[in-house]
Structure formats: structure tokens, C-alpha cells
Amino acid sequence: MFAANNPRVEPRTRAMVRARLRDAQGERDVCLIDISTRGVLATAEHPPRRGEFVELQIGRNRLAGQVKWTGDHRFGVSLRERVSVAAMAEGGNEPVELARSVSQVRARRSTGDALLSNPQMLGRMFDFALRVVAVACVGYIAFDSIGEAFAPLQEAMRAR
Known part of the structure; x- marks a missing residue:
């Protein structure tokens, strides 16, 4: 997990949100218990392996991410896109992806631009x-x- 001298990038919000997880083992229910704009802490009977790419479905939203750590029935996923913590905590019935920042938009411009x-x-x-x-x-x-x-x-x- 995280070392004591490795502080979190941003605060976490405690939650109890049902989601579906798709990974190499198939598709199953998970519970999100900790949410930030860049990742989630989830629980599952059989957590995915560290380093594995997964897809989470929260309400109508599908989010891709990579498993950064795993433990007994718990695992952390770093999400590809930034998300709205409030929209995720409410079950994901509204869009959860946040608008890209100016620096992200600049980074994705064409080579010609x-x-x-x-x-x-x-x-x-x-x-x-x-x-x-x-x-x-x-x-x-x-x-x-x-x-x-x-x-x-x-x-x-x-x-x-």
C-alpha cells in the first residue's frame, strides 16, 4: 500500500457505491468505499491483480483504470480520466468525467498546432x-x- 512518507495527492471521500468491475477474471460486483478525482478504493471477494487494467461501471458511466495495489478483498485503481467525486458518490447516474484542464488539452493538440x-x-x-x-x-x-x-x-x- 502507501508508505507513511508518501502523502496522498488529494483528499479522499468515504462512500458506499455499488459498481461493476470487468477484468481478466470476468465481470462482477464491487463496492467503492473511497473516491478521489483520480482513483478509487474498492472491495471485492476476489480483487484483480496489481498492474491489471480494469473497467468500472458506475451507473451509466464506464471508467478505465489500472490496479495500483491489492490486498485482502481491497484494491486501489488509478483512473485514466479525472472524475467528479460528488457524481460518483451519488451512484453515477450523471456523467462523472470532469472536463480536461487547459494543460491536458494543450498536451493532446495536434503536432501541427x-x-x-x-x-x-x-x-x-x-x-x-x-x-x-x-x-x-x-x-x-x-x-x-x-x-x-x-x-x-x-x-x-x-x-x-
């Missing part, structure tokens, strides 16, 4: 492209020159 918003990176990419073109041109010229240098040898070989 990221390049356009960062002039230094755009300059580096342009510089790289020019270097690739220059190397290709030098290679072509060298290949063409070497071909001309060996032309008399090729004629002699053909004359045989």
Missing part, C-alpha cells in the same frame, strides 16, 4: 528539412559525378 504555436520548434524543423534537402542534393551530385568518372570503364566493359 504545437509547431505553429512554438516558433523555435518550427525554426528547428525548417532547419532540419533544409539540411535533409542539402544532403540529398550533395548525394545526387556525388553519385552523378562518380557515374561520369566511371563512364570510360563502363564503355570498355561493354566493348568486350
Whole structure:
């Protein structure tokens, strides 16, 4: 579990929420007893293994996560998306996923948007492209020159 010198990232909310768990063992009922925006503490007769990816269904919501620890009938799941603790505690009949933060939206932008918003990176990419073109041109010229240098040898070989 957690070491005493490893404090929790955020406070937990105690709850008693029924949910369905889907993992490698199949699908079964679990009870969520501790909820935060990034994870849950759940109980089950046969908890999933540590490191396993699972799906929780709370009301109408399906959430993906990874089992971070497991013990006797208890296990902790780190959720892929941030969730509303209040919506989960009420049984998940309303959407539970929270809107993404500005930094998460920026992190998921396309590469083109990221390049356009960062002039230094755009300059580096342009510089790289020019270097690739220059190397290709030098290679072509060298290949063409070497071909001309060996032309008399090729004629002699053909004359045989």
C-alpha cells in the first residue's frame, strides 16, 4: 500500500457505491468505499491483480483504470480520466468525467498546432528539412559525378 512518507495527492471521500468491475477474471460486483478525482478504493471477494487494467461501471458511466495495489478483498485503481467525486458518490447516474484542464488539452493538440504555436520548434524543423534537402542534393551530385568518372570503364566493359 502507501508508505507513511508518501502523502496522498488529494483528499479522499468515504462512500458506499455499488459498481461493476470487468477484468481478466470476468465481470462482477464491487463496492467503492473511497473516491478521489483520480482513483478509487474498492472491495471485492476476489480483487484483480496489481498492474491489471480494469473497467468500472458506475451507473451509466464506464471508467478505465489500472490496479495500483491489492490486498485482502481491497484494491486501489488509478483512473485514466479525472472524475467528479460528488457524481460518483451519488451512484453515477450523471456523467462523472470532469472536463480536461487547459494543460491536458494543450498536451493532446495536434503536432501541427504545437509547431505553429512554438516558433523555435518550427525554426528547428525548417532547419532540419533544409539540411535533409542539402544532403540529398550533395548525394545526387556525388553519385552523378562518380557515374561520369566511371563512364570510360563502363564503355570498355561493354566493348568486350
